[in-house]
Amino acid sequence: YSTIIKPERDSKYATINNQDINYFQNILDKHSVLTDPSDVEGFNQDWMKKYKGTSSLVLKPKTTEQVSEILKYCNNRKIAVVPQGGNTGLVGGSVPVHDEIILSLANMNKIEGFDPITGVVTCQSGTVLENIESYLSPLGYTVPIDLGAKGSCQIGGNVSTNAGGIRLLRYGGLHGNILGIEAVLADGSIIDCLSTLRKDNTGYDLKQLFIGSEGTLGVITKVSMITPPKPTSVNVGLFTCDSFDKVKTILTRAKSQLGDILSAFEFMDRPCIDVVLAHQQVQDPFDNKQPFYILIETSGFNETHDSEKLNDFLESIMNDDLIVDGSLATDTKNISAFWKLRESITESLGKEGAVYKYDLSLPMDQFYSIVEIMRNKFEGKANVVGFGHVGDGNLHLNISTPKKPYQKEIFDMIEPFVYEYTSSHRGSISAEHGIGSMKPNHLHYSKSSNSIHLMKSIKNTMDPNNILNPYKVLPN
Ligand code: FAD
Numbered sequence: 173y174s175t176i177i178k179p180e181r182d183s184k185y186a187t188i189n190n191q192d193i194n195y196f197q198n199i200l201d202k203h204s205v206l207t208d209p210s211d212v213e214g215f216n217q218d219w220m221k222k223y224k225g226t227s228s229l230v231l232k233p234k235t236t237e238q239v240s241e242i243l244k245y246c247n248n249r250k251i252a253v254v255p256q257g258g259n260t261g262l263v264g265g266s267v268p269v270h271d272e273i274i275l276s277l278a279n280m281n282k283i284e285g286f287d288p289i290t291g292v293v294t295c296q297s298g299t300v301l302e303n304i305e306s307y308l309s310p311l312g313y314t315v316p317i318d319l320g321a322k323g324s325c326q327i328g329g330n331v332s333t334n335a336g337g338i339r340l341l342r343y344g345g346l347h348g349n350i351l352g353i354e355a356v357l358a359d360g361s362i363i364d365c366l367s368t369l370r371k372d373n374t375g376y377d378l379k380q381l382f383i384g385s386e387g388t389l390g391v392i393t394k395v396s397m398i399t400p401p402k403p404t405s406v407n408v409g410l411f412t413c414d415s416f417d418k419v420k421t422i423l424t425r426a427k428s429q430l431g432d433i434l435s436a437f438e439f440m441d442r443p444c445i446d447v448v449l450a451h452q453q454v455q456d457p458f459d460n461k462q463p464f465y466i467l468i469e470t471s472g473f474n475e476t477h478d479s480e481k482l483n484d485f486l487e488s489i490m491n492d493d494l495i496v497d498g499s500l501a502t503d504t505k506n507i508s509a510f511w512k513l514r515e516s517i518t519e520s521l522g523k524e525g526a527v528y529k530y531d532l533s534l535p536m537d538q539f540y541s542i543v544e545i546m547r548n549k550f551e552g553k554a555n556v557v558g559f560g561h562v563g564d565g566n567l568h569l570n571i572s573t574p575k576k577p578y579q580k581e582i583f584d585m586i587e588p589f590v591y592e593y594t595s596s597h598r599g600s601i602s603a604e605h606g607i608g609s610m611k612p613n614h615l616h617y618s619k620s621s622n623s624i625h626l627m628k629s630i631k632n633t634m635d636p637n638n639i640l641n642p643y644k645v646l647p648n
């Protein structure tokens with residue numbers, strides 16, 4: 173991992189000693205204080221196997237009060253802390269840079285209540301996203317956010333990264349769907365903004381500060397979230413195209429012709445399909461290979477109406493020669509097979525070797541050009557793939573080489589070029605994954621210096637000793 177440059181450890185932070193461990197063992201039970209290196213190891217390593225810390229202590233509180241006591245103590249002792257959810261983050265935000273204590277939310281996993289009239293669910297932040305879905309599904313509701321990591325990521329981690337995912341096109345982002353948050357500040361004070369109200373204009377909307385702040389402003393302990401009724405009719409179409417211009421035309425048509433039933437519009441290029449085929453038990457969907465594959469999902473409540481709309485749409489894109497091949501799935505098994513092609517790209521890429529992952533928002537006219545530019549640059553040296561939430565203007569540009577470790581030579585071919593390209597088109601260098609350890613020094617490509625200055629003053633007000641997730645998000 174030598175090419176992943178770490179900032180130096182700040183000597184102002186205390187190193188933990190036996191007295192600290194005794195203190196934590198007093199406020200938590202024995203099983204919730206992990207010190208055995210073999211128990212701690214997995215918490216030090218990120219999902220991508222790109223970032224690794226050297227922490228010797230994991231704390232697993234069960235209540236908000238315990239989180240509060242831990243942070244109060246750490247703040248007084250100047251012990252640095254990294255909050256950790258499901259550890260599926262892709263920018264190195266969830267693991268320590270050095271020896272920060274790992275505060276795992278995994279044991280705070282209770283769903284506390286659900287109101288069937290308003291559809292608001294309230295739960296502890298360590299609840300795994302898929303468990304919320306399983307709880308809501310028999311009640312006729314669904315979560316407004318869905319992503320490939322749903323089996324491990326936690327709602328607190330989703331909120332802290334302001335994760336996007338595949339339903340954002342339909343239900344909007346977490347800044348709209350999260351109605352309330354309870355969080356603990358660095359000094360241990362509990363901020364109760366756990367409203368379940370749809371409307372609440374009582375001054376600054378403080379909960380928004382925690383959404384997307386990646387554990388730097390407070391530890392989220394509870395959330396309340398609006399959940400929509402679960403659609404009863406779901407259809408998925410998989411289509412191929414011979415040009416990206418056609419992908420754009422199909423997107424415009426899907427929005428106008430499918431309207432309120434359009435629930436996902438995802439794309440992947442052929443190299444993505446090849447990577448998935450190499451590592452998963454899935455079949456090539458069509459005999460004829462094409463450069464672009466689009467997955468369109470519709471969700472609604474009237475099967476006849478929805479299928480009619482989708483069939484009319486299909487007819488229109490076929491008549492205008494926008495697609496080469498297409499196939500519709502209406503039963504659960506075929507729907508999952510189509511989604512597997514899309515959702516297993518990340519895991520399959522991970523099996524290729526070292527993955528250099530860039531998560532960009534770009535205007536539609538520049539959206540795929542960057543993939544082509546990078547593919548030309550890397551010809552014969554690395555595999556360059558593009559996929560993502562094209563319906564939200566979010567491109568996942570991934571460059572992979574057969575072997576780890578990460579190589580400086582490859583980084584130098586990508587950065588700062590990709591960031592400069594994105595910035596010059598007023599895009600975002602992080603559409604949905606966050607800044608974490610990967611991008612603090614590149615933040616300026618997407619945020620003005622006055623904005624970074626304001627971010628730093630907010631951080632300083634809420635965490636003056638900088639104990640929460642240090643070295644992350646903000647540049648030095
Ligand atoms: P972690 O990885 O544990 O933490 C992420 C950040 O949040 C860290 O900075 C951590 O310190 C902080 N944090 C975690 N919990 C708390 C808390 N309770 N309080 C304060 N801070 C906290 N992201 C997307 O946006 N869209 C996708 O479609 C998507 N798909 C993915 C698919 C796969 C296969 C994988 C592996 C990842 C994907 N991700 C995606 C990235 C990732 O951001 C999400 O998986 C998820 O939001 C992270 O949740 P987590 O619980 O794993 O958080």
Ligand code: MLT
Pocket residue numbers: 320337515517518529531560561568
């Ligand atoms: C996705 O859309 O699949 C995720 O954001 C994960 C990734 O970008 O690899």
Ligand code: ZN
Pocket residue numbers: 337560561568604
């Ligand atoms: Zn994504």
